Amino acid sequence: MERKVLIVNSGSSTLKFKLFLMPTEEVIAQGMVDRLGLDQSTFTMTYHGHQYQSQQNIPTHAAAVELLVNQLEKQQVINTITDLSGVGHRVVSGGPYFQDSTVIEATNLQQLDKLNEFAPLHNPAELKGIEAFAQMLPDVPQVAVFDTTFYQNLPRVNQVYSIPLEYEKKYGARHYGAHGTSHNYVSHEAARFLQQDYQKLKIISMHIGSGVSITAIQDGQAIDTSMGFTPISGVTMSSRAGDIDISLVAFLMEKLHLTNIQDMIQILNNESGLKGLSGISPDMRDLIAVKDTNPRAKLAIDVFINRIVKYVGSYLAEMNGADVFIFTAGVGENNAAIRKAILQNFAYLGVHVDDQANEQGSGERIITTSDSAITALMVPTNEELVIAREFMRLVP
Numbered sequence: 554m555e556r557k558v559l560i561v562n563s564g565s566s567t568l569k570f571k572l573f574l575m576p577t578e579e580v581i582a583q584g585m586v587d588r589l590g591l592d593q594s595t596f597t598m599t600y601h602g603h604q605y606q607s608q609q610n611i612p613t614h615a616a617a618v619e620l621l622v623n624q625l626e627k628q629q630v631i632n633t634i635t636d637l638s639g640v641g642h643r644v645v646s647g648g649p650y651f652q653d654s655t656v657i658e659a660t661n662l663q664q665l666d667k668l669n670e671f672a673p674l675h676n677p678a679e680l681k682g683i684e685a686f687a688q689m690l691p692d693v694p695q696v697a698v699f700d701t702t703f704y705q706n707l708p709r710v711n712q713v714y715s716i717p718l719e720y721e722k723k724y725g726a727r728h729y730g731a732h733g734t735s736h737n738y739v740s741h742e743a744a745r746f747l748q749q750d751y752q753k754l755k756i757i758s759m760h761i762g763s764g765v766s767i768t769a770i771q772d773g774q775a776i777d778t779s780m781g782f783t784p785i786s787g788v789t790m791s792s793r794a795g796d797i798d799i800s801l802v803a804f805l806m807e808k809l810h811l812t813n814i815q816d817m818i819q820i821l822n823n824e825s826g827l828k829g830l831s832g833i834s835p836d837m838r839d840l841i842a843v844k845d846t847n848p849r850a851k852l853a854i855d856v857f858i859n860r861i862v863k864y865v866g867s868y869l870a871e872m873n874g875a876d877v878f879i880f881t882a883g884v885g886e887n888n889a890a891i892r893k894a895i896l897q898n899f900a901y902l903g904v905h906v907d908d909q910a911n912e913q914g915s916g917e918r919i920i921t922t923s924d925s926a927i928t929a930l931m932v933p934t935n936e937e938l939v940i941a942r943e944f945m946r947l948v949p
């Protein structure tokens with residue numbers, strides 16, 4: 554029986570969606586709300602060869618979900634919301650409670666509700682989306698697919714922080730990672746594209762969007778990743794600080810007269826990264842537009858690239874080399890100059906960019922020369938497809 558399954562992927566600056574006809578995996582409609590929470594948010598949807606676009610302020614993920622449902626009905630992609638046979642949700646953190654994707658029921662909704670601290674920019678919005686659909690479609694199955702699932706089997710040394718070990722068992726204080734659904738998809742896709750055995754490849758996957766994370770994959774397993782207990786850690790992101798000296802937290806709280814630690818975390822999550830460094834915008838496109846005349850925009854981009862290079866370097870050390878580099882997500886898929894700036898740092902290892910393929914090619918492709926010591930690819934991510942497949946596995 555054919556089923557219409559809607560997949561909702563809430564990112565920190567976007568809400569992406571795909572409406573699939575399953576099991577054929579035909580995409581009936583797809584689109585996104587871009588610049589969510591910024592001025593001039595856009596809603597774009599392509600369906601049956603048409604494109605619909607509108608521009609308005611879309612301040613929250615809840616407003617984005619409402620707009621999505623309204624437009625699916627209004628543009629007659631579906632007759633009514635009850636045409637849907639299921640909804641699949643991306644949820645960033647499963648924390649200590651969810652090791653694998655799950656059908657959402659009242660009991661696990663309660664557990665999901667306890668995970669906001671594990672991904673403060675994502676889980677609360679994703680939960681709102683789940684609740685909105687549960688209200689609209691109380692009898693339709695909903696599934697949650699967690700970014701953290703891909704990291705369940707990190708080597709023990711990379712699961713723990715160097716803090717009293719008992720905090721892990723007592724409080725779930727450990728390394729969870731994020732973007733796992735994306736890294737899982739693009740790494741398998743790269744192995745398929747290269748006709749290589751996934752189990753035998755050493756892969757460094759760079760998901761460079763609003764959130765940015767680097768993942769090392771060896772023997773068919775994620776072995777390390779730059780996001781940590783929450784998606785705040787690792788490299789510089791749109792509005793997240795990435796790794797910092799934690800003594801700065803106490804120091805700055807005193808200087809800023811903050812008494813509530815959540816206010817400091819808010820600064821590190823929402824006011825830092827590209828936004829904080831540039832003083833202009835968290836959106837990479839806005840910075841690229843002014844980088845030649847604005848030194849702060851240039852500094853922000855230079856730091857952004859530098860932190861990615863450092864993580865890639867550490868994973869090269871950890872795996873004793875790599876066979877494949879992957880670029881994906883908003884910046885990784887769309888910006889050849891940033892890909893090149895990253896890759897040039899590995900020229901000493903024999904990595905050579907193929908400028909023509911990098912700059913002019915389209916879609917999934919190799920962007921290094923045939924004699925490059927490491928093969929770099931651009932692979933468009935497709936978290937929604939993974940989630941749709943997980944829906945079918947859990948609700949056959």
Ligand SMILES: Nc1ncnc2c1ncn2[C@@H]1O[C@H](COP(=O)(O)OP(=O)(O)O)[C@@H](O)[C@H]1O
Nearest residue numbers: 564565566567762763764837838882883884887
């Ligand atoms: N052509 C482009 N050049 C540079 N950056 C881009 C381009 N297109 C999109 N981006 C950036 O990608 C980021 C959004 O990434 P994306 O993966 O779509 O979002 P999210 O992290 O919300 O899932 C934004 O910072 C945006 O500026």
Ligand SMILES: CC(=O)OP(=O)(O)O
Nearest residue numbers: 564565731762764784
């Ligand atoms: C975890 C994360 O940062 O996700 P996104 O890049 O989609 O905001």
Ligand SMILES: [Mg+2]
Nearest residue numbers: 563564565762
């Ligand atoms: Mg994303």
